[in-house]
Amino acid sequence: MDSNQPDLDLVFFAMADGTRRAVLQKLGEGPASVSDLSEPFDMALPPFMKHIKMLEKAKLITTRKVGRVRTCELNPDTYADLENWLHEQRRQWDSRYQKLDALLTQMKGASE
């Protein structure tokens, strides 16, 4: 896989968790600190940080630390790559099914 492409194993795995999806959703409102993000979850900071690190590893978010505050921000490019990948898959399937449909219609026409 091209190194500019997202690592789909990592991206899909990062999305396969309700807490991480909720963090992404919240970051859609704008950048936020780890402590603000963790607030709605009944979770200690170390396991919450594991979720943050997983999202960062998958390049779904970026983080930066200023003083003692780590701020997280959505990386919409990875998300767009994921959407485009899924869309491209479906486009290929649809095109195959359309060809099959056309063939069936043609066969039906020939048999009538």
Place this chain on the structure above:
Amino acid sequence: MDSNQPDLDLVFFAMADGTRRAVLQKLGEGPASVSDLSEPFDMALPPFMKHIKMLEKAKLITTRKVGRVRTCELNPDTYADLENWLHEQRRQWDSRYQKLDALLTQMKGASE
């Protein structure tokens, strides 16, 4: 989550594997038997069947057994639900960013 909705944890987890994504891609060409699907992979049948069962559990595929042959078929509904979910997320983010942009433009106009 509504029981008619896909289990997103399961769906994303099922997609987080190159072998399973390749199986989905192949099934885009039409239904296929487990043995045909396993053919390109250098993998014993039991671990390959685990991948098939994971895809089935996530409702990304359906399978049926006739005699000794198990045939797999894509379930495009789950895939469409996944795409729609992702699209809806991005739509929400885009709309928030657009509002922020409009606000910034307004503030810039007021300060000039």
